[in-house]
Amino acid sequence: MMSRGESLAFSFAITLLAIGVLKTKALENGLKTRVYLSPKITLHPGSVSNKYYYDIEFPKGHIAIKSFNAEVVDEAGDPVSLQETYLHHWIALRYYNRKGVNNIKYNVNLGYLQSDFILAGNAGICDSGLPQFFGLGSETRKTSTHVPDPYGIEVGNPLKVPTGYEEKWMFNIHAIDTRGAVDAMGCTECRCDLYNVTEDEYGQPLKPNYLGGVYCCYDGTQCKVNNGLESTERNLYLKYTIKWVDWSDSIIPVQIFILDVTDPWQYTGIHDCLIEYDIEKYSTKVATNDFTDTRRSSVILPIDGDVVYAVAHQHSGGIGSALYREDGRVICSSKPIYGQGNSAGDEAGYIVGRSTCYPKLGSARILKGEALTVESNYSNEKSHTGVMGHFYILVTDSSMGLNEAVHIHEDLKEVISLWGVAVFGLAIGVAILISCQKRNRNEDAYIYVPYCNLNTLFI
Template identity: 70%
Template sequence: MLSGTQGLLFVLALSLLSICAQQSVGRVTLENGVKSKVYLSPKITQHPGSVSNKFYYDIEFPKGHIAIKSFNAEVVDEEGNPVSLQETYLHHWVAVRYYQRKGIKEPKYNGNLGFHQSDFVIARNAGVCSKGLTQFFGLGSETRKTDTHVPDPYGIEVGNPLQVPNGYEEKWLFNVHAIDTRGAVDAMGCTECRCNLYNVTEDEYGRPLKPDYVGGLFCCYDGTQCKVKNGVQSVKRNLYLKYTVEWVDWSDSIIPVNIYIFDVTDTWENTGIHDCLIEFNVEKNENANDFTSIRRSKASFPISGDVVYGAAHLHSGGIGSALYGEDGHVICSSKAIYGEGNEAGNEAGYIVGMTTCYPKPGSIKITKDEVLTLESNYSSEKSHTGVMGLFYILVAESSSTLDASVQIHQDSVVPIFFWGVSVFGLAIFAAVVVSYRRQRQSEDGYHSISTST
């Protein structure tokens, strides 16, 4: 039998091993010159029928002047297990870059600043919407099976100190919109934010909803409750958005790409302003011969460049989407991938992925002021509320250096982090021997559809 001191040392040694193991999960790894790190968002607490649609400011993100090569995310539980869309529907997650004045206190996690204050400046993507859809990265239920890799020699440039306003620092925020459909009377209706299921007549700011507004984001805001079956117990659980970022250190041989997001609700063709309404409804078609609802919008493109990547964002009921050039040629088409089972990543009835486009470098070009057409197709066999038709493309302004190879720094950052954790662990162990204990905790800290998706 262990003595009291030996037992204490043994227990604390096990605790130390546990701490080190947890820390090592988040270390930076290096493979073929590409750095990668896995992060967790702050916890998302839910119960059957609940909605969480919060902002998380100053989230963990790679530091320095870098080129992002991919950004992937999924919802997991406290044990790190993937959570099925049939339990928690991921309406959307978006990552937004912003500049915060130095010395200013961080905003609360759920506050929507609107970025009207001079202390916080949104550093949006390149367009095309005049307001909203400002994110650099973002997906929804399709997040697990949609490729986000940026091919060589391209990269999404962030962390350039020359782009940060004087007296500010670059930061990132998340907006995660998750709907718990466990025990729901109508799970798909909850995911489509049908107002009658949420018993909502006002938006989150207390403004009355229009009589013809039957479903959408104004009915499933943070803190609302979708109707569940009688007898369903309100069991809470904590979830997280696990996100993995891959990047390389910036070099002159990397070709920067600009992010553009198109919205099929864009009013530009009629108003001359890129007013993106974000969501729309699909009416049930009583004509049994055709169950395809087609919606189109046009947008003028601001630069000339080469398309590097493309993917659409649709909701359940979506079939596919395509972006066309002014002469009618296909720039990129993206089709919905539906699940066929129950396991996470293959949930029947849900879009679990979108096909993507990776044109041969320099093969798909867009010219400045070219009028593009976005088309989104949905099934109209039954009605759908609050759906979206977005299209995300990466465009390189110049193709003059396409033959350049990416110079990737091979400097490994793993040993620095690893030894830092190890020294910290040894310090704890030594402290036990001399009756001194020390504990360290860290938490990390996303954006509402009003300024993103």
């Protein structure tokens, strides 16, 4: 018979093998995918659509979102070039709607009627603006939004929905039709002179030094087009693809933080993010050939945990963004991908994608109270208006007491597989050793012989 120690050793080896195999299988199964279309977006040359669409189609139930991708398509379902319709941004927001109440609307003076509508934003950290769960801009086609295993963005948890409400989702889609525009890139940067705008969408006068940005290209405005251009109307849609799995205890939830380089927190103690800013053309007195405008902001997250995904958001003219730890180490460097041609997804002069970061498990742990630095770099060979410098990051919350020894990162799947084989071999070795020892036992003790030496089993 096996001794107690031998039995425990053998059982432990088999258990580890089973955990490795079952966990790997769980990570690979259960992924669901569905493609949806947004409500119709009607545009004509030079026009702007910047609308909110409530109660959009979205997967039901308690699930973990694994990716959320989108692009603009025409009525035939074909991709639309950024050179014709510029996707300034699309964002998806979660909200709770009182059951039985329809037609929720936003009023500039009253906001949302809070008794009927509760905006359920991300984890922050801007006090106003950037509440979305998902969203990108012109880079949407070639930017990965995949959340690696075993992580997921938890939605649809019935325990988190206030009593009497139901969870719903809405879009804000900002699209600018630049067909026939006098200055297409100027239209995409929302230059106020091209829109002939002096007031914002609520009738408030613009500040004298406000040259361009979202306050000049709101819904219904018109960018300047060439004289005599025929105003051809067309209908477009945001086609969005969501991948998800049903929620289970094997999934590690992540929190979404959106950082903004305009956040003044380090100076004011308030996360009053401006969302956008301008780039001035370089001074003629500059003697170097470095035409780079660099902005930085320091922030502190309210939790500690591991960064498992990160990507930046910039407009045309962006060179790249980075997120640094307090000691200066890089958490993520996100570079823009510029198009080279004329086809949809490869439009010259436009950012058509971004590099993303998937840090190795444990390599990007953020400590509570640690100051992070957001950096955004733009070319200032010419001026730019209404640019952005955001950073999307997904972070685990270490305060939840998650068992990191059981939850395995997707990047380690190959290691898991090899480790499982090794454990299996170890289990066989232990079994052989026990068998050999039993056969060579005398009344006083075990007698070891060469063919029972474990070292010879793996040579």
